Amino acid sequence: MSLTAHIPSHRKPRRSAPKSALRAGVAGGVLSTIAVAGAAGPAQAEPVTQTIEMPTLTSGLSTAVAASAEATQQVALDLETQAHEDAAATSAAKAATKAKAEAVRKAEAKKKAEAAAKAKAEAALRASRSEARTTLSASGSTTVASSSSSTTGSSSSSATGSAASVIAFVKAQVGDAYVSGGTGPNSWDCSGLVQAAFRTVGVDLPRVSQAQSTAGTQVSLSNLQPGDILYWGGAGSAYHVGVYVGGGQFVGAQNSSTGVVQRPLSYDPPSGAVRVL
Incomplete structure (x- = not known):
């Protein structure tokens, strides 16, 4: 009898082949089942239902909307006021241009009238002198x-x-x-x-x-x-x-x-x- 016959061995016992095969078969069956289920597609899956809650308007949002409307109204009023001012400026410019043209016309008319009056006076003076010269020259006996x-x-x-x-x-x-x-x-x-x-x-x-x-x-x-x-x-x-x-x-x-x-x-x-x- 050997001296080591009673010493237990530290090696793991070998698994029997039948157990390994069994485990392999089970694993293969599970994988096959999963593959078949995947091939079947979502048609066999149960629908998921989820409820989404919509947010409600708060008082702060209402205030913002009101402020925006007021700002829009103010912009409209400002644009209307600017339009009135532009129209008034245009009208004033036209009136000023018309008044200037009228003043220039009157000044030119006055200048022409003065020139005509001066020319008439000079003509009358020349005629008077000419008449005086003719009379004096014709007399010849003036002493x-x-x-x-x-x-x-x-x-x-x-x-x-x-x-x-x-x-x-x-x-x-x-x-x-x-x-x-x-x-x-x-x-x-x-x-x-x-x-x-x-x-x-x-x-x-x-x-x-x-x-x-x-x-x-x-x-x-x-x-x-x-x-x-x-x-x-x-x-x-x-x-x-x-x-x-x-x-x-x-x-x-x-x-x-x-x-x-x-x-x-x-x-x-x-x-x-x-x-x-």
Whole structure:
């Protein structure tokens, strides 16, 4: 008898084959059943019923809805107010444009009326002067009493005939404008006025002051007669001329500030004089 015959063995006992086969068969049967049940589909499953509860409106939600409605109404009111303001602004702009156009029209009409009135007055003045010149020139026998004086002496004489006509012409131009190179009928320079005055009596004088200062006989300033030509500067180099009208007075187109004036000899004493008539 062996010494280890009574010592129990620590090895697990072998399972018998029949038990293993049985377990395998059972497991295979279960799996087959599950497979068959899966193939059968949900048609064999019982329906599941679930109840869903809907939330109820609370007082807070009602307040929010009311506030939203009020905001929408306010926006509508604001839009309506803005529309009214825009319409009023457009209407005011149209009215302002119309008023401006009317003001411009009235201003232009007033300006035209003033221009027409001025032109009419100037035409009437020219006609009056023209008539006066024609009458004076036609008379030819008008007598102008005058006395001659100067810084060195005086004398008196009567202007008749051509001299009277020359004097009447230059006096009729007093108040006209001075324009360099002007020869009338409403603006003159000094030599243009003298030339036009003597032309009315058929005397054709040179155009410029230098030549007019030597156009006649040189006379003393103490022996002047109405109708004599006065000059300023040297004979042949004069820079200004005028007409002695008697009574110690002369008429000349002085400058752009004064125009044609009648002044005493003391206002601007001449340098010399020539007698043409």
